[in-house]
Amino acid sequence: MLVLCAVWSHVHAAQDPQPYRVGVEDIDYRPYQNGLNGGFEGFGRELLDAFARDRGIRFEYRPMPPSRLLESLLHDRIDFKYPDDPDWHGALRQGYEIHYSRPIVGYLDGSLVPPERFGRPAAEIRRLGIVLGFTPAAWTQPIQAGRVALMENADFSALFQQAMTGRVDAAYADVRVARAQSQRLFGSPDLLVYDPGLPHASGHYRLSSIRHAGLIEDFDRWLAANAALVSRLERQAGLLDPPGSLD
Structure with a gap:
């Protein structure tokens, strides 16, 4: 009886592995x-779930x-943290040995303005709008110098309304996300347009x-072996044709 219990426990553990905690952003x-x-x-989610299924592990996602x-x-x-970039909050990472996977998908964080303000110089931007929790890395120097004031918004709806009514001179966000949110909230992807002449980061x-x-290294091998799957997931999500250049 004890032997059977031990065997059952071993099989059950193999079928129900201890989940890994993955921190993700609690935003749309x-x-x-x-x-x-x-x-x-x-x-x-689809990418990480596919990796977990192939490797027989479980991810427990913790939005925060x-x-x-x-x-x-x-x-x-x-x-684990997803997404991450070693350039984000670099000073806070000093003294820690953080392991990063190979690049998964590109992003472009840019300055967004109403179409009629496109092409104006960065010196005219005095108030910059962001969504709460977002760090406008490309604007760090003028913000620290006091030339640009940062205006935080609870969500993209509030951010767009501030930009369209002139309460901020520009918004700063991921360009793909801004277009998707603009389409979802206002029925047009170009309510605000990306101005490559203003500070941006990719x-x-x-x-x-x-x-x-070890799991990060295994994830890298899996990404390389499943490039076609990754491309298909990117295509389904609309991530293969970014607006602007991911330089």
Whole structure:
């Protein structure tokens, strides 16, 4: 009887592995992902779920404010962070050995203005709007110098309304996300337009971990072996044709 119980326990553990905690953003960031209302869906979820299925592991997604994600990773409250980029909050990462996956999907964070304000110089931007928790890295220097005031908004609807009514001179957000949110909220993807002449930043989303370097390496191998699947998921999410250049 004891032997049977031991065998059953071993089989049950193999079938129900201990989940890895993945910290994700609790915001609507479609077309990349949507972490509102305690859930997690979209490209990021489908990609990580596909990897987990192939490797026989489980991911437990924990949506939280973007501002808490890095701290949670550094203090071992989550096993993985997605998305991540080593350039985000670089000073906070010093002294920690964080392991990053290979690039997964590119992003372009840009300055967005009403069409009639397109082409104006950066010196005319005095008030910059963002969604709460978003860091406008490309504007760090003028913000720190006091030349640009940062105006935070609870969501994209409030951000767009501020920009359209002139309460901010420009909005700063991921260009793909801004277009998707503009279409969803206002019926047009071009309510605000990306101005490449204003500060912008580009990079790639990655999966990161402190404790699980081996799984990060395995994830890299899986990405390389499943490039066609990754491209299909990107295409389904509308992530293959970014507006602007991901330089």
